[in-house]
Amino acid sequence: VELAYLDHAAATPMRPEVRREVLAVLDRAPGNPSSVHRAGRMAREILEAARRRIGEVLGLPHETVYFVRGGTESDNLAILGRAARVRAEGKTPVLARSAVEHSAVRGAVDGAVREGGRAVVLPVSPDGGLDPAALAGILDEGPDLVSLIWVNHETGSILPVPRVVEACRESGVPVHVDGVQAPGRIPLDPGVLAADLLTLSAHKLGGPRSTAILVVRDPTLLSPRLFGGGQEGGNRPGTEDVAGAHGMAVALEAAAGEQPEEARRLGELRDRLENGLRGRIEGLVVHGAEGPRAPHISNVGVPGLPRDLLPRALDLEGVAVSAGSACRSGATDVSPVLAAYYGEDAARARAPLRLSLGWTTREEEIERALERIPVVVARAREAGLALEEVGR
Numbered sequence: 001v002e003l004a005y006l007d008h009a010a011a012t013p014m015r016p017e018v019r020r021e022v023l024a025v026l027d028r029a030p031g032n033p034s035s036v037h038r039a040g041r042m043a044r045e046i047l048e049a050a051r052r053r054i055g056e057v058l059g060l061p062h063e064t065v066y067f068v069r070g071g072t073e074s075d076n077l078a079i080l081g082r083a084a085r086v087r088a089e090g091k092t093p094v095l096a097r098s099a100v101e102h103s104a105v106r107g108a109v110d111g112a113v114r115e116g117g118r119a120v121v122l123p124v125s126p127d128g129g130l131d132p133a134a135l136a137g138i139l140d141e142g143p144d145l146v147s148l149i150w151v152n153h154e155t156g157s158i159l160p161v162p163r164v165v166e167a168c169r170e171s172g173v174p175v176h177v178d179g180v181q182a183p184g185r186i187p188l189d190p191g192v193l194a195a196d197l198l199t200l201s202a203h204k205l206g207g208p209r210s211t212a213i214l215v216v217r218d219p220t221l222l223s224p225r226l227f228g229g230g231q232e233g234g235n236r237p238g239t240e241d242v243a244g245a246h247g248m249a250v251a252l253e254a255a256a257g258e259q260p261e262e263a264r265r266l267g268e269l270r271d272r273l274e275n276g277l278r279g280r281i282e283g284l285v286v287h288g289a290e291g292p293r294a295p296h297i298s299n300v301g302v303p304g305l306p307r308d309l310l311p312r313a314l315d316l317e318g319v320a321v322s323a324g325s326a327c328r329s330g331a332t333d334v335s336p337v338l339a340a341y342y343g344e345d346a347a348r349a350r351a352p353l354r355l356s357l358g359w360t361t362r363e364e365e366i367e368r369a370l371e372r373i374p375v376v377v378a379r380a381r382e383a384g385l386a387l388e389e390v391g392r
């Protein structure tokens, strides 16, 4: 193979059947779904069919599915919309999140704090575990929202979301789940889908980019953050992307349908990659291997090298990987996820490589990565040694 694309957690290529169907909708349904004429009604029908299909896959009422403009917007609407609602009720919003959230959730919580609110952070252990006493303590405070990532985007760790959703339900605290990395990789657990708010994004499933949903069980939990027409129940005004919504429905059906076999296939490839790298790179650490993990992400740490060096060097070798979340590429500081799991010093002492697999991943790509990564690491280590010697 010419290129080993191992960055599916950042973006997974569009599935051919999704592409075909998106193009067909673009060609055949040019109307605005809010228009009363036939072209508008046709667009509306496609949009509502997509909503129904997504509701069916998730086992949720279709009217709880809101189309939004990407996973980031969905996370932001859940958190900032909740904060706005609480403020409209004359209170100061208190928002709890885990220590290992995606920047979309972290940033939205920080934004809500700047607008007048309070954040509470739940610690997470490297095995993905949440301390029940810490959770109970936070729930006792009666926060206005708990936001929790389901499958961590950097390590693949699966967090105990069903337990948290249940505990929140018992305490009467609304809960938001960022499930962006989960569908197609792990089973769609009804204990998670029972959350009050749920974020999923199409482009992680082989669907179009910048199309996502927020599931809203009870619209009175949120106030809108955008203002305009009354689309999506008034919570997300703006003309809907009909082709995108249709593409997301097709992608979610495909991903959910192939999940059991695909998880097995990707898990085997991931294990082969990890075992091979362990044998070939001295001191290699697999982050998050202490606990349950989704099969598509392997995050390894190479001691003694600077962060961001390896992805750049590997790019020249035809291996596409990232150092962590794509949203942090270019940043040289330590990953907040790895710092939360292992402490800042330990996280800083290892160069992280996130290798993520998906529906297009083939054995030859794993072989190429297994061959090139150790060579690049050895070269970087030799160069580092030479520099140290020069300094002496």
Ligand SMILES: Cc1ncc(COP(=O)(O)O)c(C=O)c1O
Residues within 6 Å of the ligand: 009, 010, 070, 071, 072, 073, 075, 102, 104, 149, 151, 152, 153, 178, 179, 180, 181, 201, 202, 203, 210, 211, 212, 326, 327
């Ligand atoms: C866990 C998680 N949440 C949210 C997002 C943001 O989604 P999007 O890229 O659709 O804005 C991502 C994607 O990087 C993610 O992995």
